[in-house]
Amino acid sequence: MPELELVSVHVPKTGGTSFWEAVSRHYGEALVEDNDHIPGTTADLSEPPVLPEFAKAVHGHFRADRYADFVNAFHITFLREPNEQFISNYFFWLTYPPHGNALHDRLLAERPDIVTYARNYTGSILAGFFEGVDVNLFDYVGFGDRRLQDYRVLSRMLGFHIDARIHSNRTELPAELEAQRKDVTTNPRILAELKDALREDYRYYDLFRSRWT
DSSP: OOOOSEEEEOOTTSSHHHHHHHHHHHHGGGEEEOOSBOTTSSSOTTSOOOOOTTOOEEEESBOTTTTTTOTTSEEEEEEOOHHHHHHHHHHHHHHSOOOSOHHHHHHHHHOOOHHHHHHHTOOOHHHHHHTTOOGGGOSEEEEGGGHHHHHHHHHHHHTSOOOTTOOOSOOOOOHHHHHHHHHHHTOHHHHHHHHHHTHHHHHHHHHHHHHOO
């Protein structure tokens, strides 16, 4: 197995695609993508990692401890305020074509409102990535509301420039969905109901936030 320098856990809709693009400018082909072991899907999460010998970094949607045996690698993830992350992911999936994910297919077929989706469909997104994982596995955890600061800090820690001007995979919504999204984000009742439904995600978020203040 190769000696990895960087392991980047990409929780959906937390700026991970932008981070991937920024880091790839340094690593090139030595940055390997792993999106075949996504928590909450039918993927076999126990399947051991298999990486090409030229790999120096890995990034993707996988459980945080999937590459824990690479003890010399710099482990990182980014998180986003859970309501913001969930709302972004919900509307992104409504625009995304079917791709074999059973939960996504069900969302497109049944189109539940966002609170019903949070309460009855998904479970805790962050638990899927971090349940049972020691927070000390991570060398750094960044947050969406301080992205510029985190990129500066990481550039110093990793020894190469990470360009904060890169913004990839932004969701452009059709007018009808944009109106629905605005209704959600400006409705205190819906936001409160979402926060209650996502309380397990907030527990993980607050835990990491208290560690990386």
